[in-house]
Amino acid sequence: MTSGERPKRRSQHGRQARPLTRREFLLEMGALAGVAAGAGALAWLAYSDEPVRREEEVVHRLPDFRVPASTMHPLLAVVHGTQPEAMVREAVGRLGGIGRFVQKGERVLVKPNVGWDRQPEQAANTNPEVVGAVVALCREAGASTVWVSDVSLNDPARSFARSGIRAAAQGAGAEVRLPGANDFFATDMGGSLLRVWPVSRFFHEVDRVINVPIVKHHSLCGCTLAMKNWYGVLGGRRNQLHQDIHTSIVDLAHAVRPTLTVMDAIRVLKRNGPTGGSLDDVAIENTIVAGLDEVAIDSWSLQLLGLTPDKVRYLAMGQERGLGVVDWRSLNWVESQVG
Numbered sequence: 001m002t003s004g005e006r007p008k009r010r011s012q013h014g015r016q017a018r019p020l021t022r023r024e025f026l027l028e029m030g031a032l033a034g035v036a037a038g039a040g041a042l043a044w045l046a047y048s049d050e051p052v053r054r055e056e057e058v059v060h061r062l063p064d065f066r067v068p069a070s071t072m073h074p075l076l077a078v079v080h081g082t083q084p085e086a087m088v089r090e091a092v093g094r095l096g097g098i099g100r101f102v103q104k105g106e107r108v109l110v111k112p113n114v115g116w117d118r119q120p121e122q123a124a125n126t127n128p129e130v131v132g133a134v135v136a137l138c139r140e141a142g143a144s145t146v147w148v149s150d151v152s153l154n155d156p157a158r159s160f161a162r163s164g165i166r167a168a169a170q171g172a173g174a175e176v177r178l179p180g181a182n183d184f185f186a187t188d189m190g191g192s193l194l195r196v197w198p199v200s201r202f203f204h205e206v207d208r209v210i211n212v213p214i215v216k217h218h219s220l221c222g223c224t225l226a227m228k229n230w231y232g233v234l235g236g237r238r239n240q241l242h243q244d245i246h247t248s249i250v251d252l253a254h255a256v257r258p259t260l261t262v263m264d265a266i267r268v269l270k271r272n273g274p275t276g277g278s279l280d281d282v283a284i285e286n287t288i289v290a291g292l293d294e295v296a297i298d299s300w301s302l303q304l305l306g307l308t309p310d311k312v313r314y315l316a317m318g319q320e321r322g323l324g325v326v327d328w329r330s331l332n333w334v335e336s337q338v339g
Contacts, residue, residue: 059196060185065209065259066292067101076291076300076333083339084266084288088133090338091262091290101260104142106207109149110134110174111258112165113214113229116275117154120164123267124276126214128164130264130288134212135172146174149202150232177202184235191251193244198235208259211294215265215285215301217273221245222312223305224274225298226261227253227323246314253294253323263289263297268304295324296331 077094079087092098102108112126120128131148138146148169152159156178160166166176184198203209213229220242221228230252231238241248265287269276276282285304291297295318299309309315309326319326 057186060187060199060204061190062187062199062203062255064257065207066257067259069292070096070100071332072096073100074291074332074334075293076289076296076328076331078300078333078335079288079290080286080335080337081288081339082286084127084129085133085136086338087286087288088130088262088290089137090336091288092137092260094334094336095260095290095292098137098141101210102138102141102143102208105144106142107145107147107205108138108143108208108210108259109147109202109206110138110169110210110212111229111232112148112150112212112264113224113232114150114156114159114163114165115153115232117158117162118276119162121267121279121282122276123214123216123269123282124274125159125163125165126212127264127266128168130262130266131165131212132168132172134210134262135169135174138210139173143208145206147177147202147206148174149177149179149200151179151200151234152232179235187255189251189255191248191254193247194241194251194255199233200235203233203256209256211258211261213261213263214267214269215263215304216269216276217271217281217305219273221249221314222307223298223302225301226263226294227298227314227318230256246317249314250317250321250323253318254321258294261291261294261297263301265289265301265304270305291333293324293328293331295319295326296328296333299326300328 073096077091079091081087112131114125116124118124135146169176179200183201185201185204186196187199189197211226213226216224218224228249265285268283268285269281270283271281289297289300299315315326
């Protein structure tokens with residue numbers, strides 16, 4: 001189009017329409033300019049030097065699940081026998097009975113070690129009969145809810161099923177809770193190494209927590225017992241904590257203060273822990289250790305692994321943090337045999 005020609009319209013069917021008049025041309029250009037100016041104004045209004053505000057994450061704290069201390073009852077009860085349920089009942093009875101730890105209407109979480117896709121005979125997870133016995137006691141005490149939960153390292157559904165813990169827990173009246181990706185709360189652990197970390201929300205929603213670990217070997221720190229069992233409350237990349245495993249164990253035990261601990265030493269994984277696999281690594285010890293001092297319980301359990309407290313650094317660290325005493329013999333403790 002030459003400089004003297006007027007712009008032409010196209011009709012809907014592609015045929016040329018009459019040329020635009022000067023007035024029509026100016027009106028169309030003005031409308032386009034208004035649209036452009038409006039878009040620019042909106043962009044300017046949307047711009048801000050302030051960063052985008054995000055909703056602040058709520059950081060939780062775990063409650064203290066402990067019961068009041070009592071001089072009338074021992075702090076440690078060791079029971080030997082061949083019937084796990086009778087042994088658990090005897091041990092808890094020696095400590096004052098389940099009514100001391102669980103009141104009618106309370107919500108209880110039972111925390112076994114269910115980290116691995118293993119059968120009970122391989123002793124990589126807590127003995128299912130021990131778990132079932134603890135659940136049954138809680139039900140008898142009148143607990144309104146009993147959950148059994150752990151953050152497994154292998155597939156959770158397979159680990160709970162193959163270990164026998166799902167069937168034992170449900171058979172005794174508990175609900176198995178397997179945390180999903182959205183079932184973790186940012187939690188202030190208050191530790192020197194472990195600060196804010198994702199913790200299974202189920203531990204925030206109960207009144208009492210009973211720790212039910214197993215005695216077994218661990219390739220990094222020598223053993224995995226009561227205090228280390230709290231790794232199973234954590235989400236996230238918890239293998240990062242292995243870089244200073246003794247400090248992380250103490251931080252965890254300081255953050256999670258259970259109502260009661262019932263240690264499973266029916267079958268003990270003496271080598272190649274924590275996963276195990278071979279029955280040659282398992283010894284039958286037929287023992288239950290229950291108590292309120294996790295440092296003392298762990299210290300007592302070391303003899304079943306051929307270890308001494310001076311070889312396990314986190315025990316002395318735990319004592320320094322006020323979590324318990326390494327010298328379990330200095331406590332009021334009892335030992336008995338059933339069955």
